[in-house]
Amino acid sequence: MMKIGTENREANFEALEAEARQGAAELTTAEAVENFRLAWLGRKQGRLKQLSEEWLQNAAADQKKLLGQRFNALKTLVESLLDEAVARSRNTGWSDEALRVERLDVTLPGTRRLIGAEHPITRTMNELVAIFAGLGYSVGVGPEVESDFYNFECMNFPPGHPARDTQDTLVIAGQERRSQRDRLLLRTHTSPVQMRTMEQQPPPVRIVIPGKVHRNDAADATHSPVFHQVEGLCVDVGITFSDLKGTLDYAMKALFGSSVKTRFFPSFFPFTEPSADVQISCIFCAGRGCRRCKQSGWIELLGCGMVDPAVFAFAAEKQPAYDASRISGFAFGMGVERIAMMKYGVSEIGQFFAGDMRFLDQFVG
Numbered sequence: 001m002m003k004i005g006t007e008n009r010e011a012n013f014e015a016l017e018a019e020a021r022q023g024a025a026e027l028t029t030a031e032a033v034e035n036f037r038l039a040w041l042g043r044k045q046g047r048l049k050q051l052s053e054e055w056l057q058n059a060a061a062d063q064k065k066l067l068g069q070r071f072n073a074l075k076t077l078v079e080s081l082l083d084e085a086v087a088r089s090r091n092t093g094w095s096d097e098a099l100r101v102e103r104l105d106v107t108l109p110g111t112r113r114l115i116g117a118e119h120p121i122t123r124t125m126n127e128l129v130a131i132f133a134g135l136g137y138s139v140g141v142g143p144e145v146e147s148d149f150y151n152f153e154c155m156n157f158p159p160g161h162p163a164r165d166t167q168d169t170l171v172i173a174g175q176e177r178r179s180q181r182d183r184l185l186l187r188t189h190t191s192p193v194q195m196r197t198m199e200q201q202p203p204p205v206r207i208v209i210p211g212k213v214h215r216n217d218a219a220d221a222t223h224s225p226v227f228h229q230v231e232g233l234c235v236d237v238g239i240t241f242s243d244l245k246g247t248l249d250y251a252m253k254a255l256f257g258s259s260v261k262t263r264f265f266p267s268f269f270p271f272t273e274p275s276a277d278v279q280i281s282c283i284f285c286a287g288r289g290c291r292r293c294k295q296s297g298w299i300e301l302l303g304c305g306m307v308d309p310a311v312f313a314f315a316a317e318k319q320p321a322y323d324a325s326r327i328s329g330f331a332f333g334m335g336v337e338r339i340a341m342m343k344y345g346v347s348e349i350g351q352f353f354a355g356d357m358r359f360l361d362q363f364v365g
């Protein structure tokens, strides 16, 4: 405790006042304010209590009154300093909690902000659309809940056609008993948009159709009941199979690199004639043969063909210019997940739909 002589009390009081002012100015937390109050005004251990007792004991009788007044003045000062400190903490909001939260250590690494990114399926679809947009294709869209007519019949799958069985169809609940042509279903392919587009506009048509499709497939490593297709349709005077081959060869090179080769095999789709399956040279082994291509050096990637005249006949009901004796066209379709799995080395299709950030984080940036 400060040794205080009675002979220079005025100086002593000034020193105490200065000390109190300085101490109060440094109060930055509620805890410090309370400690300051206890240190000066505490009833048992407070400095004013102890100093006043000590000084009054040693003071001459005629000085005790004056000394008492000085201690009261000092006590009033300390109390007002405390009030100011509390008011300041309220005004600036620096509670202990606020100080803890708002503390800024400029030497710490910054907080990493999560940046959104395109889902790998969206990215792949956009990439495909961009390739065909560069060839003058515009984007076609249509409903996911589709009528049997658009999904099957006008695409040359007549009622009872065995090819319907290859597309395990999800029929909208309550629609089972309607006539087959009228019932609603979840589209099994993006092909209905071909007809919806042709009904709306006369040839020439060049559209690329990205979209979600549904099939009643059991989920496994490469099958999902929901998946995505990118489909294309080109109709004009004088379109030939050579145009189809050139277009898809260009698109596959744009997608996988200029060293990729394509080859076409006869196939069957109800809405194209002739039809073809397209294989690309294996992007994993450059055609030498590996596990991914089953040692063949080739991977089957998409289906295509020349638009069947029967499809044009349906379009001609609303747009007579789709006269198969004057115009021709080709169509193609590919599974987006399959392409994304190849491009990004994904082995389970379900990972695209699980929403697991540990998987999706790989595609940020």
Ligand SMILES: [Zn+2]
Pocket (backbone or CB within 6 Å): 282, 283, 284, 285, 286, 287, 288, 289, 290, 291, 292, 293, 294, 295, 297, 298
């Ligand atoms: Zn291979």
